[in-house]
Amino acid sequence: MKVIVVGCTHAGTAAVVNLKSLYPECDVTIYEKNDNISFLSCGIALNVGKVIEDTNSLFYNSPENLAKSGVITNMKHEVLDIDFDNKKVTVKNLLTDDIFEDTYDKLVLTLGSWPIVPKFEGGELENIELCKNHDHALTIIEKSKNAKNVIIIGAGYIGVELVEAFERQGKNVTLIDAEDRIMAKYLDKEFTDIAEKEFSDRGVKLVLGEKVQKFNGENGKVKSVVTENGEYEGDLVILCIGFAPNTKLIQGKLDTLPNGAIVIDEYMRTSREDVFAAGDCCIVRYNPAKDNRYIPLATNAVRMGTLVAKNIVKPTLKYMGTQGTSGIKIYEQNIASTGLTEYMAKTTTSMNVSSVTVTDNYRPEFMPTFEPATVKLVFDTDSRRVIGGQIISKIDLTQYMNTLSVVIQNNMTVEELAMTDFFFQPHFNKPWSLLNTVALEALK
Known part of the structure; x- marks a missing residue:
């Protein structure tokens, strides 16, 4: 089996690493316009702010490392055209200007995104x-x-x-x-x-x-x-x-959204046989709204790239969708969110939307120190399904939103969340978890 991978940042790197792990004998060829792979652009601000000193530390893999596993890594090579009927790609070597063709059995499109x-x-x-x-x-x-x-x-x-x-x-x-x-x-x-x-x-x-x-x-x-x-x-x-899918190469040849994002199924398959896609060039299944959206996140990309490898021979492991969970630290404030905000739920869906917000100290007041945290829960008024949440505190409580992401993915209601079991230990929290507390507020 010969696999060509077009583009190699997060989804592409994940696909290649897992392909060689699952199918060591398969031929994997990468064509990448840049001279590097797997750069974590989310770390640029950390470098600017001198939290980290070396931009090279923002790479978690390299062409040289992939080559050790037998991957043919063609950096500074741009794919100019794809002939899906004959399974051929036309490639330009950006260093020599040579143009040549290559063939594939399976094609992986991890084309990424580009700034608007x-x-x-x-x-x-x-x-x-x-x-x-x-x-x-x-x-x-x-x-x-x-x-x-x-x-x-x-x-x-x-x-x-x-x-x-x-x-x-x-x-x-x-x-x-x-x-x-x-x-x-x-x-x-x-x-x-x-x-x-x-x-x-x-x-x-x-x-x-x-x-x-x-x-x-x-x-x-x-x-x-x-x-x-x-x-x-x-x-x-x-x-x-913002970002837009970098999909000019396949426009008119594959099914896409109006913004160019490639339409894929739950096994990462595109509208053409033996052609897979993953990462920022694709749609994602957005569980809170039960629809398809364009949400370019590295977390989505690495999961989708892994799924390409799992499903490239036959459908094996389904994509579970995303909640778009994210977090940020602004000075002393630790902030995270998952799913729909109240505003986005009301403006981008037809659901009747309710929300509750609670501010409480994150652990008992008898402890030497404690800090307030504000947590918000967004839910569908009719079905009572949890569809989003946000948290902010000077203490890092952002992992609560990862927990809430699982709640949303599993279609839990506010009633179920209110009575979900969480541990209690005074160093960390109160007998009622913050997620219990905000869900209980929704029951009033």
């Missing part, structure tokens, strides 16, 4: 950067050395983490987003209000509810960002607007 870059006037100016891969990381770190005023456009997780990192390095930081709240996809207002205050208290300028119109420059370098309502000075601008 709107066409702004002045977008070609120097020092307007993206934040996705290793090259971007090196560029951001180098250019930030002499930057005084940094502007981040996009208040998702990546943008928000960069804001904190640059502020800690003594930069004047402005965060711009068209939404009226930061992290609006992941958290409801009572949580984002706390996070926004953390930034405002440290002098970060939050420009929310304003759309970028253009960039102004001087001597070919960016000087300011102009929105609908104002102009903001910046000598380094980083675009963190």
Whole structure:
């Protein structure tokens, strides 16, 4: 069996490692445009903030390591075309410009995603950067050395983490987003209000509810960002607007969503026989809403890549879907969420939605120290099914959202969650777990 893997970041790496483990004799060939694999872009902000010193530590595998297991690793090679009928790919060696064909028995598309870059006037100016891969990381770190005023456009997780990192390095930081709240996809207002205050208290300028119109420059370098309502000075601008599936290669050849995300079934199979796909280039089954969505997360990618290997010979292990569980640390605040926020549930589904929020000390008051935690539960009013949750505390209680992710995946109701068994030990919690407590509140 000959397998060609197109693209090799998280899903691709997981697919290849598991393929060689399950089928040591199979021929696996990788074609990757970059000169590296498995880069954890979520660590770029940690590098900027000097939490970690070396960008190379953000790789968890390498072409050389995969080659040791017999994988043919073609870095700096771009697949130009795929002939699905004849099982052929056309490839360009980006170092020599040579173009050649290769054939496969099974094809794995792990094409990844790419940052969304709107066409702004002045977008070609120097020092307007993206934040996705290793090259971007090196560029951001180098250019930030002499930057005084940094502007981040996009208040998702990546943008928000960069804001904190640059502020800690003594930069004047402005965060711009068209939404009226930061992290609006992941958290409801009572949580984002706390996070926004953390930034405002440290002098970060939050420009929310304003759309970028253009960039102004001087001597070919960016000087300011102009929105609908104002102009903001910046000598380094980083675009963190979001991601889109990198699927131009297969448009019109495979079934996709309107945004280009490849449609797959529960065994990672595409609409063409012997063609599999995984990771940021695909749809995911979103359990809270019982629909298919585009949710590019590394956690989804590694699971899906593993499933490609498990199912490449025959359907064996089903994809269980995702809750989009995520977490972030903003200064002293530990924040996590899973499933639908109340706002997203009400605006993107037809469900009748209810929610409850509880603030309580995470462990007994007789302990030497204790801290409050706020936890929110979102549920379907009619079925009572739990569909989302959020938590925030100065103590790291984020694992509660991993537990709640399992609750959502298994279609549990608020009544079931209220009476679910959790341990009690005064060092860690109270007799009623925070998840019990918030679910009990929903029963009132």
